[in-house]
Structure formats: structure tokens, C-alpha cells
Amino acid sequence: MFGFSQDIPNKPNVIRPNINEKDSLVVSRDSIINIQEFTEQIQDSTVSDSIKPKKSLLEFIVKYKAKDYTSFNKKEQKLYLFNEAEIDYGDMNIKAGNITIDYSKNEVYAKGIKDSTGYTQSPIFNQAGNVVEPDSILFNTETEKALIYNSVSEQGEGTVIASITKRENDSVYFIKNAKYTTAEDLEDPEYYIKLRKAKVVPGKKIVTGLANLFIYDVPTPIGLPFGFFPQTEKKTSGIIIPSFGEQNDRGYFLQNGGYYFAISDYFDLAVFGDYYTNGSYGLRAENTYAVRYKFRGNLGFRYENLITSERGFPDYAKNTIYNLRWSHSQDNKANPNSRFSASVNLGSSTYYRSSLNQINTGNFLNNTLASSVSYSKTFQGEPQVNFSVTATHSQNTQTEQINMTLPTFQGSVGRIFPFGSKTGSNKGIIQNINLQYNLRGENRIQTSDSLFFKKEMFDDAKAGFQHTIPISTNFKVFKHFSLTANTNYNEVWTFKTIDKTYDQERQEIVTDTINGFDSFRTYNFSTSLGTTIYGMYTFEKEGQDKRIKAIRHVMRPSISYNINPAFDRYYDTVEVVNADGQTEGEVEFTRFEQSIFGRPSNTFSSSMGISVSNNLEAKVRDRDSTATEPKKIILLNNLNFSTSYNFAGDSLQWSPVRMTGGTQFFDNKMSVNFGATLDPYALDNNNQRIDKFNIDNGGSLFRLTSANLTMSYSLSSKGSKDKSDNQRNNRPEDVLPKNLDFANQQIGRDGQDDDEEEKPSELYNYKVPWSLRLAYAVNYNNTRRQNEISSHSLMFSGDVELSPKWSVGASSGYDLKDNGFTFTQLRFERDLLSWRMSFSWVPFSARSSWNFFIGIKSSILQDLKYEQRRQPDQQL
Structure with missing residues (x-):
């Protein structure tokens, strides 16, 4: 290939062949020549050489492009690329404003473009x-080594900013005077760890020499003579740094290390x-497991051995507590016809009250531990079996x-x-x-905390x-009434019965337990008649546009009748004999008194139930002028009245009237529920109910015996823009205290609801x-003329975001009856x-404590933190 510039050379004389002249040289063919000599390829012994051939100038094909121009200097053996230049060489890609390839030295030099702006x-390697x-x-294409100046590279969750980086190969980098940070603003990071010399293995680790923490370019004495930063994106094992502190009479401690x-x-x-330095210790194991499209769950076990005071002192005490938690859920895609789930929380009853670990502080108000592990299966067909x-x-x-069922079996055959x-x-x-057909089997255990997990x-x-077999039917009566009739057959099998005898010497009734199979059978009948009335x-009116358009009243009255026969055949009597041998009386009992599914009734019951439910709604003019339809609001979500009359009773045949109701106000922000019990019968001088109506005894028609009122209200500066938040804030549990373990919390805030055009100030939140x-909750009791408020309390919880970065909150309550927080x-x-x-600060009560925490958000540096706390005193 020849290249010329400016001058065009003269064309040389061209020798053209003379096609008219014949060549005098004639090649004769030997008849004895073996044609195989030309067809066979003879292998040369010198072809297999132990010396490897020298590499070509470039091992891979160089692909390049640029927006403005590409220029090659033959004399210097250099290729110049300018403006949005890009090179692909093997697995390497370089983008930059200015790239120079030196073929003589096998080097690639990339830099940016300097202009008035x-x-x-800048290069991207x-x-x-x-x-x-x-x-x-x-970059040297032959040795694949490189010198990188003022580089910024992401390593895991952090970023390395280095002044000089030497690339040894594709898996090792050596850096000098580098900064390692997880800050988002790399131009002015709020903190970084300065690495004087370090070795970086991308995707695996960073090993450094002397390193210390800088906060806004101000050095701090927090540092290490050497350090190791794991960078793998896969899960890796490692040490969990504990937090330290001091806890009253237990001395210094290390918590949550492992x-x-x-x-x-x-x-x-x-x-x-x-x-703890006084000898107390605790262990905690947390496990998480998951298989995609099958199941997921977590398992945790906590154990603490608590020592109070010192051995030999009168207040010395030793206590062991434990807690087991297990949660398992099955993916819906795993098996549509069978399901296994678990939710377990069991252990010592005093665990949350006695635990010294700060992560349990927020749970000490928990008064109930509950667990459930279940497996269910459905057999499709007609009828369906579960x-x-x-x-x-x-x-x-x-x-x-403690009450347990180990296990409970339930089976059913679908409706036929x-x-x-x-x-x-x-x-x-x-x-x-x-x-x-329904079948239920139980093995029920009732025990105490001291006997838990013991024989x-x-x-x-x-x-x-x-075994239960319910039979029912329903049909219309007089077009507008719906009548339902039910009968139920019930059969109970038990493996323990009792027998009672009278011990004349001890003058008492003795109960003996009899092991063995026994059973009883009962049945009953019920019917109900109901309808729905709309008003x-x-x-x-015509020509008027009133605020309230209409009010709709929906009333659902219902009357029912129930009859339960008396099953006297399952009852026996035991005679009570005095010391003189005379019978003083008889005590009736049934051998099925201790059955877990109840006893057969020996009392005939024939009763009628009456109930009325109400719902009130209104249609009002919408404040939105663009709305075409009126707005529907709820006046009374429900207002229910119920009572019953016992035909078989000889006295007090009417039961008290129970009234319940509920409604919502202020665009469903306030929820109000109320209830009351009204007794039609009067009380005697001993405050006992008598078979005489209260109105006939000089009183009112009904006597208020109990009442309750609960209200929950949610206020927010966002108004009604975010209805999902309003519904969430109405949950009662949101008023309760939060967990105090800030070290394990991840701060994440919802996006602002402000308009995108408005940018909040960085200095304050206007x-x-x-x-x-x-x-709010209040309960009133007047069953026996107490006329008292049995409980009266107000709970509140709130948060204020002083700035986009500052927030304060509080959770508390006030007992209006006992006048205390x-x-x-x-x-x-x-x-x-x-x-x-x-x-976080709990200013008073037996759980008085505070906790201060400051640390890095990134999980890779979460052990770089400071935590100080004062734990509550141990309550025995």
C-alpha cells in the first residue's frame, strides 16, 4: 500500500505481453511420471517446532469510531480519534473525547476535551x-496493564476515588491516595475513608494499609493500621461487630455480636x-430461608441467663428465659390444593419483661404469646373434601x-x-x-409456664x-320474606369420663377419672325469618339545589326460634349422706363434664330471638363543581339491637337488650364505635336481678347496665390527599410505641406529596x-348499681418532620381514671x-431508658457506628 501527498508521480512504462508470438519453450510430459507424487502431500519433519510463533502486533481486532474525525499518522504509527470516540479491543471498551492509539508501543491513551465550558x-473504561x-x-494492549489518573469506580455499595491507579491485570488494581465512601455526592462527599495504599480485587475485596476516617475533609483519629473491605455481590460469611455499654448492676456489656x-x-x-461482666449472658440465632415459587420463612431462638447482684449477697438471683419464633409461608404457586403455614411465638412468660437485650424493649407490653402450625389439603370433586x-x-x-392443642384435626365434606x-x-x-359433614378431633393440653415442655x-x-351434620333449607315467604330452617346433629367421642361418689368419712364428693371410650349424641332445631326494608x-324539590339531596334508611329485621331438647339420660345423681347415715340431698352430674366439646344439656330450651340492624346513608351535593353525581356519605355504618325471650324459663325470660353501632366522620378519618346493654328487669336491695320489670318497680323502661365508646382519629398535614395513609393511620397498633433498636432499622421515607415544581428548602421545611x-376508650359499668367508669384512657402518637432530614415523634397515653401517664x-x-x-427516650415508668445511635446506612460499613444507651432496671 502506498500513500502520496500533494505531488502525483509519473506513471512507469508498462510492459505489455505480445499475444501473437508463440513461446518456443515446449514442456514435454514424461510418461513414467507417477501421478501420485503430485497428489500426495509429504509431511516435512521440520514443521513441528517447539518455538511458539511470535504474537502479531495486536492480538484482537481493534474496532474504533469517532464523531469528528479519525486520522492515522504513518510515520508515527498512531491513530487519532476525536469527539465521542470509542474503542473496542477484546473485552475492553473505552469511551472518551480524545483517544490516541500508538501501534509502535501497543498503547492506548484516552482523555477528555478541554474547552470554554x-x-x-472524560474517559469511561x-x-x-x-x-x-x-x-x-x-493502557498497554500487549501487557494489559494501565495507569489511571483521578479515577472513580464503584466497588460494591461503595465508591473508590483514587488519584493514581495502576491496573496490574483484569482482576487486580493498585491505588494510591484513594478515598472510599458510600456518599452520593462524589464531588464533595460528607465522609470518606482515606486509603494511602490499597489493593483492589474488583467484585471481591479491598485490602488497605493505614486508613482513617475523614468527615468533610477533616481527619479524625478513628482509623486502622490495615483494613479489609469485602466487595463480593454474593452472600459471604463474616463477623458481626457487637455494641457496647453499661447496664446498672450488671456492669459493662457487649450486645448483638456474633x-x-x-x-x-x-x-x-x-x-x-x-x-455482661457480672456473668450474665445471652444467645440468639436467626435464620432465613427461601425457595422461589415454593416457600419462605425465618426461624429465631433467643436464650438469656440473667444474674442479679453477686453470689453470697441476699439479693442474689439467677434466672433463665428463652423465646422461640418461627414464621413459614407457602407460595400460592407451589400447590393450589395443599398448604403448609406456621406462625410460632412461644417461650418464657417473663421473656419480654426480663430480657436485657435492647431489641426486645418495644415488646414488653405484649401480654399474649400465640402460635399456630397447620397443614391443609383439598380433594377436588363433587362433593369437595377438605x-x-x-x-x-x-x-x-x-x-x-398455657393452652395447647397437639394437634387439632378438621375434616369436612362439601355441601350436598x-x-x-x-x-x-x-x-x-x-x-x-x-x-x-364436619369432623373435628382435638388433643387439648392445659398447663403452666413451670411445666412447659416437661412430661x-x-x-x-x-x-x-x-361429628356434626347440619341440615338446612331456605325459601321465600310472601315474596318479600326469607325463611331459613336448620337442624343439627352432634355426636361427641371422648376417651375420659368421670364418676362421682360420696365419701362419708371425709364428708365430701370424690371425683374419679375413668379411661375408656364413651360418647353422647345431641340435636337441635332453629329457624329464622327476615327481610330488608328500604326507606x-x-x-x-323542583327548582331547588339543596345541600342534602336525600337520606336512605336500610333496616333488616329478623326473628328466630330455637329449640334444644333436654338429654337427661346422660345424667346421674349421687346421694349426700350425713354422719348419721341420713340422706341430705342429691347432686346431679354427667360423666361427660370434662369433655373438651362440652356436655349434653339437661335443660329444655325454647327461645325466640329478635334483632334489627340499621344503616343510614345520605346523598349530598359534592363540593367539586365538576362532579356530575351527588356524593354519598355514611351517617350510621350500623346500628343493631338484639334480645331474646325464653319460653321455657320460669323467670327472667327476657334477656337484656344489646345495642351496638358505629360510624365514621371527616372523610373516614375518625372512626366511632359504641355499645350498651339495657336490662328490663329491676334489682332488689341486695343488687340481685328479680323477676320484675324495672318500669313496674318505679324506674325507667330499661336499666343501663354497661356501655362502651371507642374512637380513633387521624390528623395529617397532607389532608385527604393520601387516603391509603389515612386508612393505615387508623390502625390501633400505630398508636403503640415503636421498637427501640435503631441499629437494626433502615430509614426510608415516602416521597413528598408536594407539587413537583415546588422545591423544599435545604435549611428548613416551610x-x-x-x-x-x-x-380514646371509655367503659361504664352499672350491673349492680356500681355506677362507675371501669376504664377511661386516651392514647396518642404523632410525628413531626421539622425539615426534610429532621423528624421527631412521641407515643404516649393517659389514664383518665387513675390520673397517670x-x-x-x-x-x-x-x-x-x-x-x-x-x-429514643422513655422518660419514666419501670422501663425508663434511652438510646442514642449514629452510624452509616450502608450495610458494608454498618459496623462503623457509635451507640450509647441506658437500659431499664431489672424488675424481679
């Missing part, structure tokens, strides 16, 4: 997914430990009483219409007759089965977002960009 189009953004870069085991992609384990096996646990932490229509819907009393807890276990009152949640907690939070700071 500054330095633009990408090799095997590792991206570096320097000011300039010098080790994390990254066992597999589906299973991990974290083991934590607490240690069964489930469930183990349950309920524990009262105040009384330390034996006389139903083969085509179309069922009509009439006969076609609507349907029946079901004694099984001594008083009770087991049994219950509408219209306020609007529109201060706030929220307030109130819960309930559990109170004050919260302060500050978002420090890459850091977070939190302070």
Missing part, C-alpha cells in the same frame, strides 16, 4: 463489567451473643397459663343438595335442602372427636409535614445523608 467527555471513570488513562454464616443461596444463619391438621398454642404472660335441580338454580323448600404437662391432656326521604393519631416514648431522628442518627 470545562473538561468534558470498562473491562469485564468493571467500570472506571478517570480523568485520563494509559457471626453470619452464608450457607447457601437458600439458607443462612446468624448467631449473636451478649455478655382436611387440615393444626397445632396451636396460647400463652398468657400475666397468669402464666340431595334433591337439587340437575340444571339451573334450586328453588323451593325441597330443592334447597342441603347437608354437610407432666401431658398428664391432664384431654382428647376427643366431634328513602328526598329533600330536593411546609412542615406532621401526623397525629388518637385513640401510660408507657411514653419520645423519638428523634436525623437523616445525615450517608449516616443516620436516632435517639
Whole structure:
């Protein structure tokens, strides 16, 4: 290839062949020549050489482009690319404003473009997914080494800013005077760790020499002579740094330190430990597991050995507490016909009250521990068959009483219409007759905290089965009334019965337990008649546009009748004999008194029930002038009255009238529920009910015996813009205190609802977002002329966002009856960009404590933190 510039050379003389002249040289062919000599290829022995051939100038094909121009200098063997230049060489890609390729030295030099606007189009170096953004870069295509100046590269969750980087190969970098930070503003990071010399293995680790923390370019004495920063994107095992402090009479402590085991992609384990210098210690294991499209869950076990005072002192005490939590959920896609789930929370009744670990502080008000593990399966068909096996646990932490079912079996056969229509819907009393079959079996255990998980807890276990066959039908009466008739057959199997005898020597009735199978059968009948009445009152008249358009009243009256026969055949009597041998009386009992499914009734019952439910709604003119339809609002969500009359009773045949109701105000922000019990019978001088109406005794028609009122109200500076927040804020649990473990909390805030055009000030929040949640409850009792308020309390919780980074909150309550504050907690939070700071304070009560925390948000540096706390005194 020849290139010329300016001058065009003269064309040389061309020798043209003479096609008219024949060549005098004639080649004769030897007849004895072996044609195979020309067809066979003889292998030369010198072809296999031990010396490897020299590499070509470039190992890979260079692909390049540029927007303005590409120029090649033959003399210097250099290729120049300018403006939006890009080079692909093997797995390497370089983008920059100005790139020079030196073929003689096998070097690529990339830099940006300087103009009046500054330095633009800085190089972007990408090799095997590792991206570096320097000011300039010098890369050798033969050795694959590079010098990178003023580079910025992402390493895991952090960023490395280095003045000089030497690339040894595609997996090792050496850097000098570098900054490692997780800040978002890389031009002016609020903090960084200065690395004097370091080795970077992309995607794996950063190993550094002397390093210390800088905050806004101000050095701090916090540093290490050497450091190791794991950068792998996969789960890796590692040490969990503990927090330290001092706890009253237990001395200094280390809490929540341990080790994390990254066992597999589906299973991990974290083991934590607490240690106090007086000898107390705690262990905690947390496990998370998940298999996509199948199931997920977590398992945790906590154990603490608590020592108070010192051995030999009179107040010395030693106590062990534990808690087990397990949550398991099955993916809906795993199996539509069977399901396994678990929600377990069991352990010592005093665990949350006695625990020293700060993560349990927010749960000490929990008075109940409950667990449930269940498996259910459905057999599709006609009829459908279902069964489930469930183990349950309920524990009262105040009384330390535990109720368990190990297990509960439930089976059912779907609804069957034996006389139903083969085509179309069922009509009439006969076609609507349907029946079901239900089976329930239980092994019930009632024990105490001291016998939990001991063999004694099984001594008083009770087991049994219950079979029920409900038969029902429904049909229309007089077009507008719906009548339902039900009968129910019930059969109970039990494996323990009792027998009572009278011990004349001890002058008492003795109860003996008899092991063995026994059963009883009962049945009953009920029917109900109901309808729905709609009423509408219209306020609007022709030519008028009133605010209230109409009010609609929906009333659902219902009357029912129930009859329960007496099953006397299952009852026996025992004679009470005095010391003289004379019979003083008889005591009636049934051998099924301890059955877990109840006893057969020996009292005939024939009763009528009356109930009325009401609903009031209104249509009003919408404030929105563009709305075409009036707005519907709820006046009374429900207003219910119910009572019953016992035909078989000899006195006090009417039961008290129960009234309940509820409504909502202020665009569903305030929820109000109320109830009352009205007794028609009077009281005697001993405050006992008598068979005489209160109105006939000189009183009113009804006597108010109890009443209750609960209200919850949510206020927010956002108004009604975010209805999902309003519904969420109406939850009662949102008024309760928050968890105090700030070290394990991730701060995340919802986006602002302000208009996009409005930019909040960085110095202060001129529109201060706030929220307030109130819960009010009062109960009145006058059953025996007490005329007292049994409970009266107000709970409140609120948050104020003073600025986009500052927020304060409080949770408390006031007992209006006993005139005292309930559990109170004050919260302060500050978002420090890459850091977070939190302070929580319980100013009074037996749980008085405070906690201060400041640390880095990023999980890779979450152990770079400071935490100080004062724990509550131990209550024995």
C-alpha cells in the first residue's frame, strides 16, 4: 500500500505481453511420471517446532469510531480519534473525547476535551463489567496493564476515588491516595475513608494499609493500621461487630455480636451473643430461608441467663428465659390444593419483661404469646373434601397459663343438595335442602409456664372427636320474606369420663377419672325469618339545589326460634349422706363434664330471638363543581339491637337488650364505635336481678347496665390527599410505641406529596409535614348499681418532620381514671445523608431508658457506628 501527498508521480512504462508470438519453450510430459507424487502431500519433519510463533502486533481486532474525525499518522504509527470516540479491543471498551492509539508501543491513551465550558467527555473504561471513570488513562494492549489518573469506580455499595491507579491485570488494581465512601455526592462527599495504599480485587475485596476516617475533609483519629473491605455481590460469611455499654448492676456489656454464616443461596444463619461482666449472658440465632415459587420463612431462638447482684449477697438471683419464633409461608404457586403455614411465638412468660437485650424493649407490653402450625389439603370433586391438621398454642404472660392443642384435626365434606335441580338454580323448600359433614378431633393440653415442655404437662391432656351434620333449607315467604330452617346433629367421642361418689368419712364428693371410650349424641332445631326494608326521604324539590339531596334508611329485621331438647339420660345423681347415715340431698352430674366439646344439656330450651340492624346513608351535593353525581356519605355504618325471650324459663325470660353501632366522620378519618346493654328487669336491695320489670318497680323502661365508646382519629398535614395513609393511620397498633433498636432499622421515607415544581428548602421545611393519631376508650359499668367508669384512657402518637432530614415523634397515653401517664416514648431522628442518627427516650415508668445511635446506612460499613444507651432496671 502506498500513500502520496500533494505531488502525483509519473506513471512507469508498462510492459505489455505480445499475444501473437508463440513461446518456443515446449514442456514435454514424461510418461513414467507417477501421478501420485503430485497428489500426495509429504509431511516435512521440520514443521513441528517447539518455538511458539511470535504474537502479531495486536492480538484482537481493534474496532474504533469517532464523531469528528479519525486520522492515522504513518510515520508515527498512531491513530487519532476525536469527539465521542470509542474503542473496542477484546473485552475492553473505552469511551472518551480524545483517544490516541500508538501501534509502535501497543498503547492506548484516552482523555477528555478541554474547552470554554470545562473538561468534558472524560474517559469511561470498562473491562469485564468493571467500570472506571478517570480523568485520563494509559493502557498497554500487549501487557494489559494501565495507569489511571483521578479515577472513580464503584466497588460494591461503595465508591473508590483514587488519584493514581495502576491496573496490574483484569482482576487486580493498585491505588494510591484513594478515598472510599458510600456518599452520593462524589464531588464533595460528607465522609470518606482515606486509603494511602490499597489493593483492589474488583467484585471481591479491598485490602488497605493505614486508613482513617475523614468527615468533610477533616481527619479524625478513628482509623486502622490495615483494613479489609469485602466487595463480593454474593452472600459471604463474616463477623458481626457487637455494641457496647453499661447496664446498672450488671456492669459493662457487649450486645448483638456474633457471626453470619452464608450457607447457601437458600439458607443462612446468624448467631449473636451478649455478655455482661457480672456473668450474665445471652444467645440468639436467626435464620432465613427461601425457595422461589415454593416457600419462605425465618426461624429465631433467643436464650438469656440473667444474674442479679453477686453470689453470697441476699439479693442474689439467677434466672433463665428463652423465646422461640418461627414464621413459614407457602407460595400460592407451589400447590393450589395443599398448604403448609406456621406462625410460632412461644417461650418464657417473663421473656419480654426480663430480657436485657435492647431489641426486645418495644415488646414488653405484649401480654399474649400465640402460635399456630397447620397443614391443609383439598380433594377436588363433587362433593369437595377438605382436611387440615393444626397445632396451636396460647400463652398468657400475666397468669402464666398455657393452652395447647397437639394437634387439632378438621375434616369436612362439601355441601350436598340431595334433591337439587340437575340444571339451573334450586328453588323451593325441597330443592334447597342441603347437608354437610364436619369432623373435628382435638388433643387439648392445659398447663403452666413451670411445666412447659416437661412430661407432666401431658398428664391432664384431654382428647376427643366431634361429628356434626347440619341440615338446612331456605325459601321465600310472601315474596318479600326469607325463611331459613336448620337442624343439627352432634355426636361427641371422648376417651375420659368421670364418676362421682360420696365419701362419708371425709364428708365430701370424690371425683374419679375413668379411661375408656364413651360418647353422647345431641340435636337441635332453629329457624329464622327476615327481610330488608328500604326507606328513602328526598329533600330536593323542583327548582331547588339543596345541600342534602336525600337520606336512605336500610333496616333488616329478623326473628328466630330455637329449640334444644333436654338429654337427661346422660345424667346421674349421687346421694349426700350425713354422719348419721341420713340422706341430705342429691347432686346431679354427667360423666361427660370434662369433655373438651362440652356436655349434653339437661335443660329444655325454647327461645325466640329478635334483632334489627340499621344503616343510614345520605346523598349530598359534592363540593367539586365538576362532579356530575351527588356524593354519598355514611351517617350510621350500623346500628343493631338484639334480645331474646325464653319460653321455657320460669323467670327472667327476657334477656337484656344489646345495642351496638358505629360510624365514621371527616372523610373516614375518625372512626366511632359504641355499645350498651339495657336490662328490663329491676334489682332488689341486695343488687340481685328479680323477676320484675324495672318500669313496674318505679324506674325507667330499661336499666343501663354497661356501655362502651371507642374512637380513633387521624390528623395529617397532607389532608385527604393520601387516603391509603389515612386508612393505615387508623390502625390501633400505630398508636403503640415503636421498637427501640435503631441499629437494626433502615430509614426510608415516602416521597413528598408536594407539587413537583415546588422545591423544599435545604435549611428548613416551610411546609412542615406532621401526623397525629388518637385513640380514646371509655367503659361504664352499672350491673349492680356500681355506677362507675371501669376504664377511661386516651392514647396518642404523632410525628413531626421539622425539615426534610429532621423528624421527631412521641407515643404516649393517659389514664383518665387513675390520673397517670401510660408507657411514653419520645423519638428523634436525623437523616445525615450517608449516616443516620436516632435517639429514643422513655422518660419514666419501670422501663425508663434511652438510646442514642449514629452510624452509616450502608450495610458494608454498618459496623462503623457509635451507640450509647441506658437500659431499664431489672424488675424481679
